[in-house]
Amino acid sequence: MALFTDHLQENVKAYRKTILESGEHFLLNSRRDLTRWTELLSSGIISRSDYEWLIRSRVNLAEMESLKQVGLIKAQIDELRMALTQSVIGAAFSQIGL
Amino acid sequence: MRTSNHLRIIPVAGIFLILGLSACAPSIAPFSETAYRLATDSKVESLKLLDQAEMPFAESAKKIEELRTDLDKAYEFAKGRPRNEISTRQWEILLDPEGHLLGGFLSRWESEESLNRPFITEAKQIISAAFDTIIGLESGKIKTPE
Numbered sequence: 001m002a003l004f005t006d007h008l009q010e011n012v013k014a015y016r017k018t019i020l021e022s023g024e025h026f027l028l029n030s031r032r033d034l035t036r037w038t039e040l041l042s043s044g045i046i047s048r049s050d051y052e053w054l055i056r057s058r059v060n061l062a063e064m065e066s067l068k069q070v071g072l073i074k075a076q077i078d079e080l081r082m083a084l085t086q087s088v089i090g091a092a093f094s095q096i097g098l
Numbered sequence: 099m100r101t102s103n104h105l106r107i108i109p110v111a112g113i114f115l116i117l118g119l120s121a122c123a124p125s126i127a128p129f130s131e132t133a134y135r136l137a138t139d140s141k142v143e144s145l146k147l148l149d150q151a152e153m154p155f156a157e158s159a160k161k162i163e164e165l166r167t168d169l170d171k172a173y174e175f176a177k178g179r180p181r182n183e184i185s186t187r188q189w190e191i192l193l194d195p196e197g198h199l200l201g202g203f204l205s206r207w208e209s210e211e212s213l214n215r216p217f218i219t220e221a222k223q224i225i226s227a228a229f230d231t232i233i234g235l236e237s238g239k240i241k242t243p244e
Contacts, residue, residue, distance in 0.1 A: 029227075033220075040216060050217040053206065057198035057224045061231070064188050064199075068231040071184040072238045074126040079240055081124075 015076055019069060026065055030058055127182040129239040136172035137236060141229035143168060144200055148222050151203070151213040162204060169193055169200070188232045192225075199228045 037054050040046045046054075147165055150158045173189040176182055193201040203221055207213055213221075 033224075037220065040220070045216045046214070046220070047217075050214070050220075053198055053202075054217075054220055054224070057202075057221065060191055060197050060199050061224055061228050064191055064228050064231040067184050067188050067191075068235040068238075071126055071235040074184070075239050078124045078126060082240075 011076065011079070015072075019073075022065075022069065026062070030062070033058060124181060124240070126184065126239060127179045129236060129241045130179065133172075133175060133179070133185070134233065134236045136168075136175055137229065137233045140165075140169055140172050141226065141233065144229070145222055145226055148203065148218060148225065151207045151218050152215055154211050155208050156211075162207075166204070185232060185235060188235065192228050192232065200225050 033054070037046065037051055041048065041051045143165055147158065147161055150161075155162070173186070173193060176186045176189050179185075191197060192199045195201040195205040203225060
């Protein structure tokens with residue numbers, strides 16, 4: 001059980017922080033991109049269709065980023081389950097004197 | 099007697115609990131060195147080719163076809179793995195010819211013959227980041243002996 005609680009404390013807190021930072025980082029980059037693209041459009045360096053394409057590419061990227069975060073959460077849950085299984089095995093064996 | 103029976107129940111219950119926990123399949127595919135390599139190689143090849151998009155599409159047609167074959171291999175590998183729906187969906191978005199990432203970029207290059215450098219620079223950054231989400235997810239999966 002100590003193995004499980006250690007794993008829980010260390011990893012879940014760290015991962016929560018990573019998800020939040022990742023989300024903030026993504027939003028910041030999105031804002032920077034939009035500002036830059038708007039300037040490029042205003043100065044005629046890119047066309048309107050370029051600009052619209054890039055905006056849509058950011059939407060696609062957001063979807064891919066969300067999928068990544070969901071996948072990483074699933075991997076964390078699997079890791080947690082493995083840690084719990086190991087803890088239970090350890091506890092069961094110590095109960096029967098092994 | 100009642101006390102020793104009671105004590106015997108605990109490890110038995112524990113064994114059933116272990117069996118129950120073990121029976122739950124993992125919710126996502128484990129890390130694959132092959133998938134990771136396919137993604138990183140595809141990223142490098144793709145970004146290198148996108149730099150040619152200022153030139154007429156026809157001049158790079160053969161290289162584009164080779165790239166598309168490699169990308170299809172990476173996608174099919176992802177699709178064929180069990181519990182790998184998330185990574186598969188990422189590849190689909192990236193490669194969608196009607197989308198606005200790599201697949202859409204290649205379609206646009208083909209339909210417009212050539213693209214301008216500022217647009218290429220911006221699109222490359224986004225496409226690079228898109229590859230990084232696939233690579234980042236793969237490297238975050240649980241590593242088990244293959």
